[in-house]
Amino acid sequence: MIRRCPEHGFFRGEVCPCGEPGQILLDDERTEKLGRLVAGALRHFPDDLGLAIDSRGWVDLDSLTKAIRTRYHWADKDLLIALVQSDPKKRYEIEERYIRARYGHSVDVDLDYPMNTVPALYYGASEEEAGRILEVGLKSASQRYVHLSTTSEKAWFVGTFRTKIPIIIEVDAQAAQNDGITMMTVSEEIVISENIPPIYLNLVSAEG
Ligand SMILES: [Zn+2]
Structure with a gap:
């Protein structure tokens, strides 16, 4: 589930690391459903949802929100942002109007992260x-x-x-x-x- 700590923002699970239970935004089942659809949209089948994905993997955040709302009427942009910010594996990133999966693509993308320096x-x-x-x-x-x-x-x-x-x-x-x-x-x-x-x-x- 996704909750919000007044002090530290969005988090997964029952309590924020600070001990604050915060406020519930999304239960376990919906968190999983939303997570699976976002992963699919950004990594595997953007076309199926009518989404344009650029060569670096970026998708327009409003378009993604719209596409997701056609399946899950309860979803909205704030929940998408909460999903991204609370993700323990940091699978996604948002930059201004765009969102992308940081890794795990099966669609053809050319990611542009810095070159590895670990030997x-x-x-x-x-x-x-x-x-x-x-x-x-x-x-x-x-x-x-x-x-x-x-x-x-x-x-x-x-x-x-x-x-x-x-x-x-x-x-x-x-x-x-x-x-x-x-x-x-x-x-x-x-x-x-x-x-x-x-x-x-x-x-x-x-x-x-
Ligand atoms: Zn906290």
Whole structure:
């Protein structure tokens, strides 16, 4: 659910980190519905909603609000802003009249984040995945970019959403970038990359 703390603004869950329960804006079910539709609209099927998306992934916020209201009459622009600002994964950003997903696109976009400067990046794979990745490289079947983590701990954590005990693959980001593979910093923890051939990949030994 989304609530509003008078002191700290929008947040997810029962209480703001300051302890204030605040005021409820949207229950769990509607938060999930709205989140799924916004993700779909900005990452996967803007066309289906009649939305124009530019090459950097930006969509007009008023147009998105209108498109969403045709499905969910209870939604409005303020709720969209609340959804974005309270998102624990910082999946979206709003700039003036425009909104975009920061990552996770399956539609063809060319994102324009700063170039990655972290020399080694990490990916947490399942056991079956790991063997294949080391053979054919790291690529996403469904998304425009591959997501990497800036630390092996973070990659492990992300990997646990897919498998019980992730296997950590280290990416020689510096070499890959020197060879022309684009890698961009989305946040302190997330870097997105074009497909990465196996020569830049190494298994990190478990529990070193
Ligand atoms: Zn608060």
